[in-house]
Amino acid sequence: MGSTQRGGHGATIYSVAERAGVSIASVSRVLQGSSAVSDATRAKVLAAVDELNYVPLGAARSLAVRQHEAHGLVLPELTGPYYAELLLGFETRAAELGQSVVLVLTEGKRDLARTLRQLATRVDGLAILGASSLPDAALRGVRGSKPVILIAGDAQPDVEAVGAENEGSARELTAHLFDHGRKRLLFVGDPDTAADVRDRYRGFVAAHRARRRKAAEPVRTAFREEDGAAFAQRVLDGEVEADALFCANDELALSVMHTLQDGGLDVPGDIAVVGWDDVMTARYVRPGLTTVRQPVRELGALVAERLHERVAGFPPKEGRQVLPTEVVLRSSCGCPPHPHLPSHPS
Known part of the structure; x- marks a missing residue:
């Protein structure tokens, strides 16, 4: 299954080697992060990978035996309670399903397309928050080779979206x-x-x-x-x-x-x-x-569950899956304080 190392959009390790003008072994060493290649060779291989949107099937063995070892979760950052709740829900449900989680933060990353492709070599599927800030090439490079779910984004062809009502x-x-x-x-x-x-x-x-x-x-x-x-x-x-x-x-x-x-x-x-x-x-x-x-923790859990199903071979759901939200009235809007709610820190 993984002998030709087929990547996104039909690219293979052979086509990368041909485009770069180097051997297959050199391509493999570059992709594995080996230092046993020259800077010039590394630059040629990485340029070919970019041009071909190549994503090697690093998880081919787990797919072959229907064991999904890792889910990739892509977040802009981890500051603030929203990200913590989302990560907790995602990681908890993934653990229940027997999956590990590989977390990547995009803030400060210069080449997001390459970052996602590298992540795709280590996981069976990706869940991405903040896709609207990613360049189009970043999604194109991975969605043809691995299941992708967008969190709080808009559905795209072959890419499922899950979010809360707004x-x-x-x-x-x-x-x-x-x-x-x-x-x-x-x-x-x-x-x-x-x-x-x-x-x-x-x-x-x-x-x-x-x-x-x-x-x-x-x-x-x-x-x-x-x-x-x-x-x-x-x-x-x-x-x-x-x-x-x-x-x-x-x-x-x-x-x-x-x-x-x-x-x-x-x-x-x-x-x-x-x-x-x-x-x-x-x-x-x-x-x-x-x-x-909004049910942030539940949102994270739903994304992990859907990603598990997608990796197992289920097709993406059409449209956008939406969890309900609820207006919570306290007193900063002008409502009187609720007698049963705490009125001071404890």
């Missing part, structure tokens, strides 16, 4: 802010960074249209704590005017709320703040953070 809950949460009498709403986060954030902004816009209002352009902010603090400072300085902030995730929302409060603004009296994810901290801050709960 647009409907975003529309509901935005409408709730209007119901509190808020008139100047801003969406904080960049819809171009990910399909799920794009859909949240679509829900934000849809809620405005339903009330014959025009939604403001999004405040294109990255999603880390320091980015939220920097944006909140602009509000405090009077550069940005709003009476409600719809933050694309809880990390942003909590940072924004903390900075606004330190600067003397009352939340929600002066300005309402809502988020997305329902991280644990959201229920312990004061005021409690109104947000949207």
Whole structure:
């Protein structure tokens, strides 16, 4: 089965050797990371691999005996609670299925296409979060040779997508802010960074249209704590005017709320703040953070299960599998504190 080492789009180790003008043994040594080749030979082989989108079948033996040894999980980074929950759900379900997990972080990687191809040689299938930030060549190079599932992305030909519902809950949460009498709403986060954030902004816009209002352009902010603090400072300085902030995730929302409060603004009296994810901290801050709960751990588990099924030979499911989300009302939007929820950190 693995004698010709066939890779993506019909490329083989022989065609790589022919394109590079070197022996098959030289190609093999380069792909195995051996130092027993010259820099010039290594450069020629890697250039041929890139041109042919070659992915060797490093897991051929496990496939032949129907034992799937490893799942590749590709994440942008590991900072923030979202990634930790997703990884926990994925790794736990993979372990239950007898699979190991090979984790790759794309942040700081210069050649993502090559990074994915190298990962594909070590695993039976790949699950990728943040595919919208990957170059097209990165996905093309692996999806023809290994099962690929996109997390929180859009389905593509022969590539399955799994995610959580975004647009409907975003529309509901935005409408709730209007119901509190808020008139100047801003969406904080960049819809171009990910399909799920794009859909949240679509829900934000849809809620405005339903009330014959025009939604403001999004405040294109990255999603880390320091980015939220920097944006909140602009509000405090009077550069940005709003009476409600719809933050694309809880990390942003909590940072924004903390900075606004330190600067003397009352939340929600002066300005309402809502988020997305329902991280644990959201229920312990004061005021409690109104947000949207999405089943991140369950999402990770579903991706691991579907990847296992794909490697076993099941075809990809059509469309996008979507897990439900739920608006969670606390008091940062203007609702009274719930008597059964904690009102202070414990």
